[in-house]
Amino acid sequence: MPAGQARQVTVLASEVASARRLKLYWCPNTRANRVVWMLEELGLDYETVHVDVFRPRRSDELLAVSPMGKVPGLEDGDVRMCDSSAICLYLADRYGRGTFAPGFDDPDRGRFLQWMIFAPGVIEPAVTEMFGGSAGDPRTNGWGDFGRMIRAWEQGLGDGPWILGDRFTAADVTLGATGVLCKRFKLFRGHPALSDYIARCQRREAFQRALAVDRAGPKSLPARAQALAMSAAASLAWARKPTYRLLDWLRRPGEKE
Amino acid sequence: MKLYWGPGTRAFRAVWMLEEAGLDYERVPVDLSAPERSSELLAASPMGKVPALRDGDVRMWDSAAICMYLADRYAPGRLAPARDEPDRGLYLQWMFFSPGAIEPATAEKEAGRLSVPRVNGWGNFEKMVDTWERGLSGNDWILGDRFTAADIMLGSSALTMRSEGTLPGSTVLEAYADRCLARGACQRALNRFIDR
Numbered sequence A: 001m002p003a004g005q006a007r008q009v010t011v012l013a014s015e016v017a018s019a020r021r022l023k024l025y026w027c028p029n030t031r032a033n034r035v036v037w038m039l040e041e042l043g044l045d046y047e048t049v050h051v052d053v054f055r056p057r058r059s060d061e062l063l064a065v066s067p068m069g070k071v072p073g074l075e076d077g078d079v080r081m082c083d084s085s086a087i088c089l090y091l092a093d094r095y096g097r098g099t100f101a102p103g104f105d106d107p108d109r110g111r112f113l114q115w116m117i118f119a120p121g122v123i124e125p126a127v128t129e130m131f132g133g134s135a136g137d138p139r140t141n142g143w144g145d146f147g148r149m150i151r152a153w154e155q156g157l158g159d160g161p162w163i164l165g166d167r168f169t170a171a172d173v174t175l176g177a178t179g180v181l182c183k184r185f186k187l188f189r190g191h192p193a194l195s196d197y198i199a200r201c202q203r204r205e206a207f208q209r210a211l212a213v214d215r216a217g218p219k220s221l222p223a224r225a226q227a228l229a230m231s232a233a234a235s236l237a238w239a240r241k242p243t244y245r246l247l248d249w250l251r252r253p254g255e256k257e
Numbered sequence B: 001m002k003l004y005w006g007p008g009t010r011a012f013r014a015v016w017m018l019e020e021a022g023l024d025y026e027r028v029p030v031d032l033s034a035p036e037r038s039s040e041l042l043a044a045s046p047m048g049k050v051p052a053l054r055d056g057d058v059r060m061w062d063s064a065a066i067c068m069y070l071a072d073r074y075a076p077g078r079l080a081p082a083r084d085e086p087d088r089g090l091y092l093q094w095m096f097f098s099p100g101a102i103e104p105a106t107a108e109k110e111a112g113r114l115s116v117p118r119v120n121g122w123g124n125f126e127k128m129v130d131t132w133e134r135g136l137s138g139n140d141w142i143l144g145d146r147f148t149a150a151d152i153m154l155g156s157s158a159l160t161m162r163s164e165g166t167l168p169g170s171t172v173l174e175a176y177a178d179r180c181l182a183r184g185a186c187q188r189a190l191n192r193f194i195d196r
């Protein structure tokens, strides 16, 4: 990060740290990791509240920020919200304006927002649909289909190194974190530009710090069992359906006890 | 400002947004049944989808992104809470709900695919609807008394689902769709929408 950027982020971060403390509802090996990465990029001070999403119980505290009982969820003063993409956008606009998010009147703003929607609105549904084995109509589906998604992503990246060119933003956090999973599921075969992009993301210091946070986190027995099942599903296509059914079944007991 | 548009599409959301913001714009009809797309459209919309927008040097696609962009840029504090308002977080959360939850959950249900609610970002159809209804929790709009661009996204999802018969028997969501329809800007968008 250029020195100027670093300085601006530090100033904004200290403004926050004195006023309040960010609270992140988090669980290792989940989408909460995107937000940890974002927080690390921004150099913000935050507290993690562990939620074992691999078990059925959810606290009222979590349900107040995340109605589906999912992680991540965020508390920042009076702000209570969920959804990893929305949280990354919120944090980048609020604490990394001009660096991790183009300002509202910056000509890059439009493309930035378009790519912020891409992970949850295009990549995730396109991949899920492909894994589910039934593709809908790519013209009516907002995400097109897997092939159109990959082409748009690759083309958008161009020569990179980041999705907006030279500038690393929150959109690279959400795309990069989703891409790490795509890579694990070997979806980038024949798309070296995308694999290289993900490798670049993984080399960032903040990404590494976020990984360390996950590794140091508590892991219950069900969490370990499911992580194992997920990695089997990642490498063996035939293991996917049984794994998904197992996860579905484990989920059954209800969100709250 | 140029809006790439097609009748009966998600471009309606952008038209409604432009009408709420009171902006001047030119509509560029795109023939979606044609096999090819113009390079002009493709420069803004890599999948050749509508809506897409051109505003000065800005070229972008996606209805949610376009609504967020327009609200922050041309109606800040009105159609979008300002960056440091406490409502900003929830506003953004709901801006992602149509593309990230409503649409994939509905498609999954319609296709009869196995759903894995704990892995799917959108949960499943029932959870999505429940979250949406509870989000409204007796209020007129998703942020309470205040109408924002998030209601344009959610409201147009409700209207589309109603016309496609996928809106579940929900009095809360039906009433919400009616409230949206009662807005002048929504009516103007609908009229422009069919006249072509």
Ligand SMILES: N[C@@H](CCC(=O)N[C@@H](CS)C(=O)NCC(=O)O)C(=O)O
Binding pocket: A029, A030, A031, A032, A053, A068, A069, A070, A071, A072, A082, A083, A084, A085, A120, B100, B117, B118, B119, B120, B121, B122, B123
């Ligand atoms: N759209 C949400 C999805 C979050 C999500 O699905 N989280 C999963 C873990 S990656 C979860 O908490 N699952 C547990 C559950 O649904 O009970 C986001 O991006 O934050």
Ligand SMILES: N[C@@H](CCC(=O)N[C@@H](CS)C(=O)NCC(=O)O)C(=O)O
Binding pocket: A121, A138, A139, A140, A141, A142, A143, A144, B008, B009, B010, B011, B032, B047, B048, B049, B050, B051, B061, B062, B063, B064, B099
């Ligand atoms: N996520 C996009 C989806 C846009 C979309 O799927 N548009 C459809 C019409 S509603 C389209 O242009 N289809 C034509 C095609 O895919 O070729 C958005 O919300 O704007």
